[in-house]
Amino acid sequence: MDEIISQDTSLVTKVKFIEGRSSAFxxxxxxxxxxxxxxxxxxxxxxxxxRSKAWLKVINYQFDDW
Known part of the structure; x- marks a missing residue:
């Protein structure tokens, strides 16, 4: 990817990633x-x-007590 997009621009931003330790993150x-x-x-x-089963969205649900 670095060969295609060498730096972020006002139109494109490379997504940062972290490998492993997903629970801690x-x-x-x-x-x-x-x-x-x-x-x-x-x-x-x-x-x-x-929609791909290889990608999983993990949502931080936040609730207010009324």
């Missing part, structure tokens, strides 16, 4: 009140217009 996401993370198999590719 998700705990940090929760502590900061962020929306969630996307987990994916390393060998998977993005498929336009399709």
């Amino acid at each position: 998700f705990d940090l996401v929760r502590q900061q009140g962020l929306e969630g993370v996307v987990l994916k198999r390393m060998d998977s590719r993005y498929e336009v217009g399709k």
Whole structure:
């Protein structure tokens, strides 16, 4: 990818990734009140217009007590 997109621009930003320790990373996401993370198999590719079982959205649901 670095050969195609060498740096971020106003139109394109490369997504940062972390390999491994997804549970610890998700705990940090929760502590900061962020929306969630996307987990994916390393060998998977993005498929336009399709949902892939190789990509998993993990949402940090937040509830208010009324």
